Structures are given as C-alpha cells and as structure tokens.
Amino acid sequence: MSERVTNWAGNVVFGALRLHHPASIDEVRDIVAAGGPLRVLGSGHSFNRMADTTGDLVSLAGLPRVVEVSADRKSVRIDGGIRYGDLAVRLQEEGLAVHNMASLPHISVAGAVATATHGSGVRNANLATGVSGLELIDGAGNLVVLDRDNADLPGAVVGLGALGVVTALTLDVVPSFELRQYVYDDVPRASIESSLPEMLADGYSVSLFTDWTGLDANMAWLKRSSPMSGPWFGARPADGPRHPVPGMPAQNSTDQSGSLGPWHTRLPHFRMEFTPSAGAELQSEYHVAATDALAAIDAVASIRSEVAAVLQVCEIRAIAADSLWLSPNYERDSVALHFTWIADTEAVLPVVSEVERVLAPLNPRPHWGKVFTTAPPDVRSAFPRFTDFAELVRRYDPAGTFRNEWLSSILG
Structure with a gap:
C-alpha cells in the first residue's frame, strides 16, 4: 500500500496491501468476491488492531450518501x-x-x-x-x-x-427534540458514595469526569430538557465552558450554557467542526453491572496513583440493558468506566492490565474497539452468547x- 494509513489516534499503522474506495455496492461485491483476507475501515476511531489486515482494507466513505x-x-x-x-x-x-x-x-x-x-x-x-x-x-x-x-x-x-x-x-x-447542557465542577466523593444512581439518572444523559488524582470527580456533564440552577449534589456550576480533557480548548466542546438546542448539538461532548477529544491518546473502556458501579469506582480508586500517572481523563456513565449478543450491556443495565490515556503504549499497557485485575471480580466487559489486555478466553466468557x-x-x-x-x- 503506497499510502501510510493509521487509525484515528495514530497508534496503529495498518499493514494492508491495498486500500479500496468502492463507489458502489457492485464494486464492494467484486472486492469481496476476489477473496480475503479483507477488513473494513470505518472512521478509524478504534485503538486496537481489530480493523488491521495483511490483505486489503475497504473504506465505504466513497459510497453514495443514502x-x-x-x-x-x-x-x-x-x-x-x-x-x-x-x-x-x-x-x-x-x-x-x-x-x-x-x-x-x-x-x-x-x-x-x-x-x-x-x-x-x-x-x-x-x-x-x-x-x-x-x-x-x-x-x-x-x-x-x-x-x-x-x-x-x-x-x-x-x-x-x-x-x-x-x-x-x-x-x-x-x-x-431539544436539550440543555450543564457542567458542574468538583463533585464530592461523599455524594458519589451516597447518591451515584440518582446522579446518573438526573438527566437524559449524565457523565462524571475524573483524573483520579483525588477521590472527588472533577466535573459532571448533564444533558437534560428542564433547566437547573444552584449546586448539584454538592458540586458547583462551572464558571465557564469546559473541555473533558484537561488543557484542551473548550471551544471544541458543545454548548454548555443551559440554553435549549437541537439534540445533535447537545448529546455529543464535541462539535463536529473541531478535533474531538485530545487526538494524541489511547482509550480503554469497561462495562460493569449498574449495581456494581460504586464497587468499580472503589476498585480503580485503590490503584489511582498508577492510573493518574498515565491518564488524561476518565468518564463514568450509565447505559441501559439490551439483547444484542456481543453488546457489553447484554441483559444488564451497565455503568461504563472510560479511560483516555496518554499516547504512550509502553507506559499505558501495564496500567490497563492493573485496571482489569482490580475490576475482574465484577465481570467487566470491554469495549471492542478500545485497548484491552484481557485474555481471549476471559473475554469470551464475559459474553453469554x-x-x-x-x-x-x-x-x-x-x-x-x-x-x-x-x-x-x-x-x-
């Protein structure tokens, strides 16, 4: 392949022989009929080698929009x-x-x-x-x-x-539909311990962010239809716009003024026209049963100094149960811990393994597109179907x- 193709974060250089850009379904069928190995490359927002291949890559970005x-x-x-x-x-x-x-x-x-x-x-x-x-x-x-x-x-x-x-x-x-977005600073550990389910349910979508340098959460982001004011579970309203990742420009983030806006301008954290998240990063994510959310937070807190040393930010959020076989949320309401790491694979992987070790008693399910080191038999056993x-x-x-x-x- 003459062009150097990487994933979004740049930590994976794809080893494909060719990169195809079919412009029709018939062209896709011809590529598949020619034989593999073959993998499909989406927007490249994965952090492991699930899309890599020694054969050909196919990008569908050139298909007619439908x-x-x-x-x-x-x-x-x-x-x-x-x-x-x-x-x-x-x-x-x-x-x-x-x-x-x-x-x-x-x-x-x-x-x-x-x-x-x-x-x-x-x-x-x-x-x-x-x-x-x-x-x-x-x-x-x-x-x-x-x-x-x-x-x-x-x-x-x-x-x-x-x-x-x-x-x-x-x-x-x-x-x-329309939503408002609010950001709160300094969510006390005591509130998380006493009221985590209520906090995560206090909006259409709620995220807690922490850098694990302490036991409090740095921020809470709430997306909801009704207005709010004053403190929130002991946290104070942010005095200006925020970015989830420390040091990144807040202009990259969606509106946090509390004004009503269309769903697609409030539900994402990042604006379409700007570089999302940090770019230079690795990511991992683990889903546990919602009833185990506080136990999962405590587990990570037990190794927080190791985590904080290679972390940019960690997001905690809830997802409802479903019936899809390989969904991390299969048949259980879940809470996900999402880790945005620094872009240093050698330094990050040992910490990823430590996170997996302390979460193991809670039967965590990894996000398929992120970095994880869990042994394949253990991954398979985490998914009943x-x-x-x-x-x-x-x-x-x-x-x-x-x-x-x-x-x-x-x-x-």
Whole structure:
C-alpha cells in the first residue's frame, strides 16, 4: 500500500496491501468476491488492531450518501459509510432524531454499531439497539438482508466486522427534540458514595469526569430538557465552558450554557467542526453491572496513583440493558468506566492490565474497539452468547474472508 494509513489516534499503522474506495455496492461485491483476507475501515476511531489486515482494507466513505426516511417516519435507511454528525444534520432537517449519540459525532454509524459504541443515560441503550435492519455482503459475496423478524439480527448487529461488509443500515428514529447542557465542577466523593444512581439518572444523559488524582470527580456533564440552577449534589456550576480533557480548548466542546438546542448539538461532548477529544491518546473502556458501579469506582480508586500517572481523563456513565449478543450491556443495565490515556503504549499497557485485575471480580466487559489486555478466553466468557456468535461467523464467512489476527484470537 503506497499510502501510510493509521487509525484515528495514530497508534496503529495498518499493514494492508491495498486500500479500496468502492463507489458502489457492485464494486464492494467484486472486492469481496476476489477473496480475503479483507477488513473494513470505518472512521478509524478504534485503538486496537481489530480493523488491521495483511490483505486489503475497504473504506465505504466513497459510497453514495443514502438517507431514506420511511413513509411512516419511524425509521431511516442509511449507507454504510455515513458519519453520525452528517446523518444528524439530515435527520434534523426532517424533524427527526436518533435516540442517542456518542461523545464524538465524527464516527461512522456502521463502525459504532459494530462495536456497540454508546452514549449515556440510564434509560438509553447503546447506539446499536436502534438498528432494525442490516444489509451486508457476506464472505461469499452474497447480499444478505436482515430485519427484526430474522433471528440472526441480534447477533449480527454488533458484528465486529466478522460477518461481512455492512453496506446499509435501517435505524429507528424519533421526533426531533431539544436539550440543555450543564457542567458542574468538583463533585464530592461523599455524594458519589451516597447518591451515584440518582446522579446518573438526573438527566437524559449524565457523565462524571475524573483524573483520579483525588477521590472527588472533577466535573459532571448533564444533558437534560428542564433547566437547573444552584449546586448539584454538592458540586458547583462551572464558571465557564469546559473541555473533558484537561488543557484542551473548550471551544471544541458543545454548548454548555443551559440554553435549549437541537439534540445533535447537545448529546455529543464535541462539535463536529473541531478535533474531538485530545487526538494524541489511547482509550480503554469497561462495562460493569449498574449495581456494581460504586464497587468499580472503589476498585480503580485503590490503584489511582498508577492510573493518574498515565491518564488524561476518565468518564463514568450509565447505559441501559439490551439483547444484542456481543453488546457489553447484554441483559444488564451497565455503568461504563472510560479511560483516555496518554499516547504512550509502553507506559499505558501495564496500567490497563492493573485496571482489569482490580475490576475482574465484577465481570467487566470491554469495549471492542478500545485497548484491552484481557485474555481471549476471559473475554469470551464475559459474553453469554459468544458461542452463538462464533457459529454465526462460521455460517456467514466459512472461508475466513474477514478474519485477521485480532479476530481469530478473540474467536478462538
């Protein structure tokens, strides 16, 4: 491959022989029919080698944009290359919305869905749960169309790119809505200890941020429809706009003034027109049962000096349960601890292993697209339907067209 292609953070240089930019579904089918190994590259917002390959990479960014609202205005069919930020603008023009968004609107919808990426909110399930239909090119080059009447859909949605090239998705939509965003500084540890479930439920979407230099949380970000004023669980209103990552410009973040604004300008933490998060970073994330949230916080607090030494910021947020086989939120309401590390793999990996060690008694499930060191057998055992998923992979891709080293180790 003549061009040097990396993931978003630059910590992975892809080893593919060629990078394809198909402009049509027929071109995608031809690429798949030529044989593997083959992997699909979304927006590159992953931090491990799940998208890497010794064969060819396929980017769907060049497919024609498709945003087709159904006649009953309850769903939208989209192409496999569109990003959430671009989709959101089109939906808002139609007076519609998706139920939630991730922190970054820059990510591709298909990539976010395939890894069970999420926003937050105790009543909000992850983004993949909005998928009511899926169209993919399987390992034999066949176009497969799945809907909610098909028993394979719950296994195929969070598919890790293992079943084929997702060329189109159908998503549930809701009427457009407005939210306000507020930021509070210095959330006391005592409040977290006494009232964490109430805190995480006090808005459509709520995030706590900490750098683990102390036991208090540095900030709370709340996205909600009703106005608020005064202190919040002992935290004080921020005296100006904030960025989640210390030292980054607040102008990159979405509006925090408390004024009502369209859903897609409040739910993400970052504006589409600016570089999201820090850029030079690594990320890890672990999901535990919501009932174990405080225990998980205590576990990380027990090694906080090690964590703080290589951390930029840690975000704590809630996600509702779902029925998708490889979702970290499968059949359990969850709280996720998301770690944005410094961009130093050698320094970070030992700390990642330590975080996994102290969280292990709580049966944590990793985010598929982040950095984790958990042994593959332990990863498999954390997902009750993993054996069913592996069988699904064998049916959809018996020749291993979409296999790579990372996926083969996970599948076993």
